[in-house]
Amino acid sequence: MKMPSKASTPGRSSPTMSRPQTPHGPSQQIYGPSYASPPVQHHPYSPHGVIWMPAPLPIPHCPPGLEYLSQIDRLLIHQEVEYLEILTSFETCNRYEIKNALGQRVYYATEENNCCTLLCCGEDRPFTLRIFDNIGQVIIELTRPLRCSSCWYPCCLQELEVQAPPGIPVGYIKQTWHPLLPKFSIQNQAQSDVLKIVGPCIVCSCGKDIHFEVKSVDEAVTVGQISKLWSGFVKEIFTDADDIAIQFPLDLDVRMKAVMIGAAFLIDYMFFEHGHYTNQRLGIW
Numbered sequence: 001m002k003m004p005s006k007a008s009t010p011g012r013s014s015p016t017m018s019r020p021q022t023p024h025g026p027s028q029q030i031y032g033p034s035y036a037s038p039p040v041q042h043h044p045y046s047p048h049g050v051i052w053m054p055a056p057l058p059i060p061h062c063p064p065g066l067e068y069l070s071q072i073d074r075l076l077i078h079q080e081v082e083y084l085e086i087l088t089s090f091e092t093c094n095r096y097e098i099k100n101a102l103g104q105r106v107y108y109a110t111e112e113n114n115c116c117t118l119l120c121c122g123e124d125r126p127f128t129l130r131i132f133d134n135i136g137q138v139i140i141e142l143t144r145p146l147r148c149s150s151c152w153y154p155c156c157l158q159e160l161e162v163q164a165p166p167g168i169p170v171g172y173i174k175q176t177w178h179p180l181l182p183k184f185s186i187q188n189q190a191q192s193d194v195l196k197i198v199g200p201c202i203v204c205s206c207g208k209d210i211h212f213e214v215k216s217v218d219e220a221v222t223v224g225q226i227s228k229l230w231s232g233f234v235k236e237i238f239t240d241a242d243d244i245a246i247q248f249p250l251d252l253d254v255r256m257k258a259v260m261i262g263a264a265f266l267i268d269y270m271f272f273e274h275g276h277y278t279n280q281r282l283g284i285w
Contacts, residue, residue, distance in 0.1 A: 052134040053104040059254075063164045065139030066254040068106050073250040075100060077109075077264055079242050092118065094273075098131070098261070107131045107139060109265075121146065123273035129265060130166075141166040142262045144269070147175075158270060162262040164255065171259030173197075173266050182212070182271070186259055193217050194256055197226065197263060203271045212267060214248065214260070224248040226264050228272055242272045 056067040080095045098107040109131045117125045124146070131140035141163045148156045157175035164170045169189050176183040182199035196219050199212040207230060214224035229243040244264045248257055 051104050053100055053102075053106045055134070062254055063139075063168070063170065063258075065133045065137065066164055066258055068133070069254045069257040071250070072100055072106070072257070073248060075106065075246045075261065077242075077244040077246070077261075077268070079244075079268075094129075096265075105134070107133060123269055124148075125269075127269075131261070138166050140164045140258050140261065142265060144266065158266060160262050160266045162259045164258045170255040171262070173259065173263045182267075184263060184266075186214075186256065186263060188256070188259075195223065195260075197267075199267070199271075210271075224252075224260070226260070226267055228268070242268055244268055 053068060056070065059067050059070055062070070076099045078097045078099065080097070093111040093113050095111070096109040097105055098109060100106050109129055112128045112130065113125060117127075126146040127142075127144050129142040129144075130138045131142070133139050143161045143163070145159065147158045154177035157177060159172060159174045161169055162171045162173070171189060171194075172185075172187040172191055174185045174187065176185055176196075180201050182197075182203065184197040185193045186195035186197065188194050194217070196215045196217060197212050198215060198219065200210065203210060209230050210228040212226040213222050214226065215222050225245075225247045227245040227247075229245055244267075246260055246264050248260050252260075
């Protein structure tokens with residue numbers, strides 16, 4: 001007797017996952033036995049079709065939610081386009097997607113601010129930025145106080161506190177005074193320097209990527225990079241929606257990886273959070 005062929009179950013077909021190239025080379029395979037579940041799709045906290053990174057297994061003594069960073073050495077922060085800003089030139093709270101090398105969403109982030117601060121302070125504004133996981137829990141909270149970024153005010157330079165989870169500081173980013181270069185210190189929860197960030201003298205994205213080098217404390221060895229990616233003339237001129245790539249050592253402590261994410265946001269706000277009616281900053285001015 002000829003057996004009937006097994007019918008496929010509607011809606012259960014597995015999508016083909018793309019493996020996009022990253023700015024620093026081929027993508028890294030990250031789905032393996034250390035992850036507890038396959039990629040999450042059609043999640044209620046995300047638009048239709050967004051694929052989330054599979055949830056990792058718990059890691060002892062790791063802040064909840066930072067397990068995602070344990071096997072990642074590069075991330076892409078994509079800022080969503082705010083159409084109200086394009087039409088009215090009024091600054092609005094920013095929203096971001098944070099993706100891994102496979103294009104899977106790892107986190108999403110939202111800025112919390114008030115209209116007065118957005119209108120009066122522009123890119124220098126203080127803010128609280130919360131980073132959420134795939135079930136809507138706050139994993140990382142970034143707090144930026146109102147500070148000056150000019151080299152003429154060395155006693156009041158930029159800084160940012162990173163908490164993971166909220167209420168527990170894991171590190172800080174502090175701008176270091178320099179007459180020519182944008183420099184930052186990556187610090188742990190005890191405010192001891194762990195890494196340094198050194199940017200170019202001229203911070204202007206005109207047809208090319210801009211790289212901030214992540215270095216050892218003595219600045220002798222480059223261990224990573226934070227890059228503002230060129231996204232085309234139309235997007236660069238008419239919006240302030242940026243793409244920021246982060247590369248760090250795979251074995252770096254997950255807390256310091258979280259602080260690196262905070263550093264990427266601080267750099268974006270300082271140098272690239274400009275409206276279509278203003279110019280980008282040059283250097284640290």
